Amino acid sequence: MKLCGMMILEIVSYKRTLNKMNTIYHYCSPESFFSIIQNQRLWLSSMDHMNDYMEKKWFYSTLKKYLYKNLDANCVDQFIAHLDDNISIGTPFACCLSKSGDILSQWRAYAKDGFGVSIGFDREKLDVYDGIIGNNLDPKHRLTLSDISYMDINVIE
Template identity: 40%
Template sequence: MGNIMYHYCNVDAFKAIIQNKTLWLSSVYNLNDYKEIHWIKEKVLKKIQESTNKNSYEKFHTFLKIYEKKQPNVYIASFSQGEDLLSQWRAYANDGYGVAIGFNSSYFKENNLIKTSKVLYDEKVQEREIKKILTPLFECENKFNFNSSKFENFCEKIIDELNYLSAKSKNELFIEEQEVRVIHNPIIIEDKKTKRFIFKKNISPMMFRAVCGNLIPYFELKFTNFNEENEPILEIVKGPKSKIIDQEIKIFLANNGFYNVKIKSSKSSYR
C-alpha cells in the first residue's frame, strides 16, 4: 500500500477534521453499499452448507448459532489510493467543490487499536481467505465437545477473523474507488447487572450523530500527537471545482499545526 491515502470530503468536513484533528470511524452497517456487511457472510454460509452432512451437522449447526449471535462490531473510516478520481469527487466531495486530504498511512500504524487495510475486491481471493479461515473448523472433528465453552471460544476466534475479512471486503463493482479502510473493532458487552454497556479496546467513547432520520454510532480517532518525522497529513488535493485559494489553505493548515503539507489541484476538467 502506498504511503498516502486520500479522504474525499466537502469543505465543511475538511475544516472540522483539521481543526479538531479527528476522524470519525462509523458503523459498518451504515455504508453506501447496504449489502456489504453480508457479502462475506453469505459466502461463508454457502461454504458451510456445502460441507454439511450427517456426521458434521452438530459441529456446523453449533458454529452457525454462535456466528449469528456474534455480529461484527466494526467501525471504519474510508479513504482511497487515488488522489484524483472523478467518481470520488462527485460522490464524497460536494460534486468537486471539496478536497481530498492525503493522510500518511504509516502514521496510523502506531495505534494498535486500529488496522489499516486495502479493500479486497477479488472474489477468488475472498474465497481463498474464507477457506483458509475455516480450515481449523473443518479439521477439528475429534478435538471438541461441540457444546463446550472450549468449542465456543474456538469458534469465536474464527468468527473474529471472518468479521475482519467482512470489514475489508467488497463487491468488485466498487473497485474503481480503490478504497483503503481504517478499521476499529472494539469489544462491546451488555452488562445486565448495571443496565449499561461496557466498552473495551475502544479508541474513544461511543458517539452518535443523527443523519436523515437514522442514528449512527461512531468513534473518534485523534491525530493530535505527531512530529515532523511522522506527520499525519502530507498533502491536500483541491477538487476540480474548488474555489479555495492555495495560500489560504496553507495559512489555515499552518495555524492548526500542519505546516509541511503540499497543496495540489485536480487535473480533471470536470465542471
C-alpha cells in the first residue's frame, strides 16, 4: 500500500518545482486590467467557467487511462477513489498566467480578441500565499503558484 502510493506520487506530483523565470503575464480585458490595478488583486475563477471547461475532464480521463496502463489496477483503483472524493468536494479555482507576454492564442482567448492587456508580474515579487487557506490543514485547500505542462495525447497513449 505504501509503495503503491509512492509510485503514483512519482507520476502525479502534488506540487512541481517552479521555474525561476522573472516575469509572468496575465492576459485580460481593459476592464479587468483596471480592476486589477485599482484593487491590487488577481482573482481566481472557477475552472468550469474558463474558455476550455472540458480541460479538467480531459485531464482526468487521460490520467486514468495512463495509470491503468502503467500500474497495478488495485493501486490505481485506490488512487482514483481518493481523487474522486477530492473532485466531488467542489470545482478548482485558478488564475491563468503565462511565461510569454505576446502569444496570439492568449490575446484571442483572454484579452478581448487582441484589444486587451498583457500584464507582466515579477514572479519573485508577486505575493502568492503558498500554503493553508484558513485553519484547514487538508492539502486540497491549498493555494499554490505552479507551472502547468500540457500533454500530447499521442505521447501518453
